[in-house]
Amino acid sequence: MNDTTTRLLTLLNVSATKAGKRKWTAADEFPSEKLNKRSKSARFATDEEPEVSAVAEVTVDTAEDTVPAEEEADDEGGSDVYESHFGRTPALLSESSRAAVDRHAWTTSRRTSGKLGAVVELVPEGLQPGPPSDTAILERLRTPFRKRQAKQPRDETELQNDLLSALSTNRDVYLPSTAWEHKKSFRETISLHAINHITKKRRRVLKNNERLTKADSTGSPPEDVQDQGFTRPSVLILLPFRSSALDWFTALTSHTPAPAFQIENQSRFLAEYGLSPGMVDKLATAEPGTYSRDHVETFKGNVDDNFRVGVKLTRKSVKMFSEFYGCDIIMASPLGLRRSIEKEKSADYLSSIEVLVVDQLEALTMQNWEHVKFVLSHLNKLPKDSHNADFSRIKPWYLDGHAEYLRQSILMSAIETPETRSLFNSSLKNVAGKLRVEKRWSPVQVPEGIDQNLVHFDCSNPKDEADKRFNYFTTQLLPLVLKSAVQSSNTAVFIPSSFDFIRVQNYFKKQSGVTFAVLSEYSTNQEISRARQAFFNGKKAFILISERFHFYKRYKIRGIRNLIFYGPPEHPQFYTELLSCPFLDEGVEAGDVTCRVVYSKYDWFRLERIAGTEGAVELIKAA
Structure with a gap:
């Protein structure tokens, strides 16, 4: 039985x-x-x-x-x-x-x-x-x-x-x-x-x-x-x-x-x-263009x-x-x-x-x-x-x-x-x-002239992907950044996975002489304000941003000159939004901005939405 x-x-x-x-x-x-x-x-x-x-x-x-x-x-x-x-x-x-x-x-x-x-x-x-x-x-x-x-x-x-x-x-x-x-x-x-x-x-x-x-x-x-x-x-x-x-x-x-x-x-x-009496929906009443449509549609009410x-x-x-x-x-x-x-x-x-x-x-x-x-x-x-x-x-x-x-x-x-x-x-x-x-994606639009460097790392087993990515970032990419006088400051590191975010944050804590601020979904308003101000004023050389933070908050971060995407973002519009942040500051030219995107073949969905379907195919083949 x-x-x-x-x-x-x-x-x-x-x-x-x-x-x-x-x-x-x-x-x-x-x-x-x-x-x-x-x-x-x-x-x-x-x-x-x-x-x-x-x-x-x-x-x-x-x-x-x-x-x-x-x-x-x-x-x-x-x-x-x-x-x-x-x-x-x-x-x-x-x-x-x-x-x-x-x-x-x-x-x-x-x-x-x-x-x-x-x-x-x-x-x-x-x-x-x-x-x-x-x-x-x-x-x-x-x-x-x-x-x-x-x-x-x-x-x-x-x-x-x-x-x-x-x-x-x-x-x-x-x-x-x-x-x-x-x-x-x-x-x-x-x-x-x-x-x-x-x-x-x-x-x-x-x-x-x-x-x-x-x-x-x-x-x-x-x-x-x-x-x-x-x-x-x-x-x-x-x-x-x-x-x-x-x-x-x-x-x-x-x-x-x-x-x-x-x-x-x-x-x-x-x-x-609905909203309680007397409450005002700031997203619905904001001027057009203040927030992206997906953010307004998701978080209104x-x-x-x-x-x-x-x-x-x-x-x-x-x-x-x-x-x-x-x-x-x-x-x-x-x-x-x-x-x-x-x-x-x-x-x-x-x-x-x-x-x-x-x-x-x-x-x-x-x-x-x-x-x-x-x-x-x-x-x-x-x-x-x-x-x-x-x-x-x-x-x-x-x-x-x-x-x-x-x-x-x-x-x-x-x-x-x-x-x-x-x-x-x-x-x-x-x-x-x-x-x-099914949908065929087109490449996202980014400010003209920015040099986008998509960096591949080898991984043959999806179970090892998180470790391989962390190892590549800490042993190859980050040391090069720290050696550069230009890229070792004003650098934002965008991290899609919450698990990876905690791992990278703990790694930065162990690095002597490296100053950094943190923006996560758990940051309070006071912590967010302090982190943004310290990074903009140059008191913090790096700022770590989780994708969930950007999904919920959509803050525009001033002071960015170098962007490192620890992995392609889930939401393609985030890529465009973050690459537009450097131009919030006066006098910034496209040549002043660097961008690196770390990816493996297991990032197909994210990569496709950024590079377009045809572009993603070529990137995976060339890896």
Whole structure:
């Protein structure tokens, strides 16, 4: 007997001993006349819950007991794609497809996907990718969306439609170079896809409730009513900041407009996820050009990174701050979810996630990537408790522990990093396949006339890369700099990795006669002011800058004449911004500035964004 079977039998036994507790289908807009007579369950305590009673939370609008007659045809026309992937017997889920995914045996092909551009398709060996479906979106949602599209530029509409086509295949979709001007459109498109998924799931449950109610009179209940997971939440949206959650709230509610929909607890959500009364957003009110667009878009609004909120959707309402076991969508930061999981010692509400959305991966990598990995490691695991689930209604593939092979993951980032590519390559197991958008980069623009010296060091094993880089910097590059009368002062060392930053800082501390200042993400405002002033006045010959410091602060550092990039920056605009700093001082010519970039073949993603795709290829070949 394997571990999955043992845990499942334990859950069944626990469920059988909890007589009198209601089943998940019995409330929260999934009622039937028979099932709704069960008693109400205890609520799950979270910091984000509204102060209302359990009775108020499970009050049911009887108008939602059935699918309206006018929507029946719409439902039948749009459910085939959903049923083929997330239904009782998924078409692509088999022992051979799961085995292919587990051994990373993917068939890879490349093509152009409309406005999305060049894409790489990966499908498990032996399978063919499913075609997009025009009936994937229910007409009830599709019609108002098309009306809004008619008012926007044609290119934007085509981009949204191409993304919808990719999502309709239920494959994982990775958008690693999402431009800021497309963020809003992508959020609206993906939120439409998520709401469509939840609506189809709800309709299937309601129809089966009706079938079970009718079968009571005949005494022969149907056996094909498996339509649920262990718990209700089916969509998880991971985000870096509360302001990001506010953007996604706007996208979600764009498909559920008033007066047709009632948005409950909207005022509370806007108050907690927006800026407090009297606060001024300095980034939003600054003069154009003061801060780069990516900095403004990332850090405007409420940038608290500890949050989680449940969203429940019904046919006529959106309920914010629903408790996790009674909601359809969880919007959270990785930190917020991790703290919740560790506090409750349970992540059962993540056991039945069918659509995962991770947005602003570039910001999440600058926070703490371990939080992201922690949350993803708890997805689609067998729950520790039954949570009043009706096991006769749970889909067989959930009981078999195969949910991770059907979960659709949608990843968005402004840039691609080794961490995000590894997540796409290794952690996503969707048997429907995966799609990754490719981009060819052009060289970044820097002040004309600066001599850029890209210095390569040899490394044949990625595990040795950090040590090899440190050894090259300390034994070859830095000694040359210290011997130069010009380069041994007014020198900034930019260090992408926090681990490398601490290592280099400790090395400088041991060097007698070398003065330096430090700017890290942990520096206080007073420390930052002192470091900048000392470096500008020449009291400190070197200044060490971490990439996370620049990501969060974007200070312009005066006094720089020599720049050493310990590694190419993750964000290409940082390269341009830092090379522009010397010209803040009067009388500086391009010939007065030196620039060295240390790189290895494992810096491909960073190098490509600075030198351009073709330039990076040549640099790697020449190394």
